[in-house]
Amino acid sequence: MDYRSPLAKVRGLGSAKSGTSHWWMQRVTAVALIPLSFWLIIFLDLSVHAPYQEMIAWLASPLNTLGMVAWILAVFYHSALGLQVVIEDYIAAEGIKIIAVWTVNLSFLLLALAALIAVFRILLIG
Amino acid sequence: MAINSNRPISPHLQVYKLPLTGIISILHRITGVCLSVGLIFFVYIIYALAAGSNTYAAMQVFMKLWPMQVLYWGFIYAFFFHLCHGVRHLIWDAGNSFNSDTLNRYAMIELGTSLVLTLITLLFV
Numbered sequence: 001m002d003y004r005s006p007l008a009k010v011r012g013l014g015s016a017k018s019g020t021s022h023w024w025m026q027r028v029t030a031v032a033l034i035p036l037s038f039w040l041i042i043f044l045d046l047s048v049h050a051p052y053q054e055m056i057a058w059l060a061s062p063l064n065t066l067g068m069v070a071w072i073l074a075v076f077y078h079s080a081l082g083l084q085v086v087i088e089d090y091i092a093a094e095g096i097k098i099i100a101v102w103t104v105n106l107s108f109l110l111l112a113l114a115a116l117i118a119v120f121r122i123l124l125i126g
Numbered sequence: 127m128a129i130n131s132n133r134p135i136s137p138h139l140q141v142y143k144l145p146l147t148g149i150i151s152i153l154h155r156i157t158g159v160c161l162s163v164g165l166i167f168f169v170y171i172i173y174a175l176a177a178g179s180n181t182y183a184a185m186q187v188f189m190k191l192w193p194m195q196v197l198y199w200g201f202i203y204a205f206f207f208h209l210c211h212g213v214r215h216l217i218w219d220a221g222n223s224f225n226s227d228t229l230n231r232y233a234m235i236e237l238g239t240s241l242v243l244t245l246i247t248l249l250f251v
Contacts, residue, residue, distance in 0.1 A: 027219060030212050037209065040168075041202075045251045047171050048189050048198070052179040059175070079162040086159060108165075115169050118176040125176075 022081060029078035036074055039067035059122050069119060076112035080105050146233045154211040157204040164201045202247055206240035 042064075046055055058064055083104045091097040144152070174185035188194060214236060217223055223232070 027216065030216065034209065034213070037205070040205075041247060041251060044168075044171075044198075044202075045247070047175065048186065052175075052182045055175055055182070075165065079158075079165060082158045083162055086155060108162075111165060111169050115172055118169070118172040121176040122172075 022084070026078065026081045026085075029074045029081070032074045033071070033078060036067060036071040039064065039071050040075075043068060056122060056125055059119065060125075065119065065123065069116065072112060072115045072119070076108045076115070080108035083108075145230075147229050150207075150211060150233050150236060154208060154215075157208040160204050161201065161208060164197075164204075167197075167201075199244070199248070203240060203244045206243040206247075207236065210236040210240045210243075 043059075046058055050058070059068060084101050087097060087100045087104065091100055171185060171189070174181045189198065214232060
């Protein structure tokens with residue numbers, strides 16, 4: 001006879017681990033990105049047309065530095081959270097799923113750090 | 127967890143014509159993945175800037191090639207669409223506008239708005 005309660009059997013198997021904070025942070029970063037993306041559009045447009053000195057001066061102005069750094073932090077976090085959901089939805093095999101999620105999260109952490117380091121190097125120039 | 131792959135499944139995507147709301151729902155996810163890949167290009171651009179004026183000039187020449195311009199404007203449109211549908215999701219999350227008659231109208235508004243925002247960026251920014 002099995003004395004374990006139905007709850008004890010499913011504990012650790014289902015969802016409801018850290019899903020709520022994952023979902024919540026996806027929304028928090030989404031709201032933050034609505035105004036911050038203004039800097040992305042300006043940055044991208046300048047990067048295609050503007051001369052080097054103008055671009056450096058633009059990024060070195062305090063408000064633009066703040067906007068770009070905040071955008072970088074929010075966007076890579078938002079992106080990693082989103083890709084994790086996509087992976088969890090389409091990959092059923094548990095092992096591959098965990099490896100894929102770790103790979104994505106670590107890659108996006110690395111990309112975010114790379115972008116931040118680039119901004120700080122540009123500040124040293126400007 | 128063991129997954130029994132012999133379970134019968136109902137007919138799905140292959141035989142089901144997606145309504146407009148379904149198409150933009152999956153487009154939100156597809157654009158999200160594409161924009162994530164696009165972030166790699168963002169890191170490339172900002173690194174080229176950090177590396178000095180020669181690397182920066184080379185990056186600009188590369189970005190002006192027509193395949194890169196197609197990708198670039200595709201990225202901008204995907205971004206604005208993802209933004210518009212993201213706002214739609216936030217409205218849903220707040221518990222509003224689930225009635226079926228507004229769904230298609232909102233879908234058209236999202237597609238139109240993202241196109242207008244892309245054109246504004248193309249013409250004025």
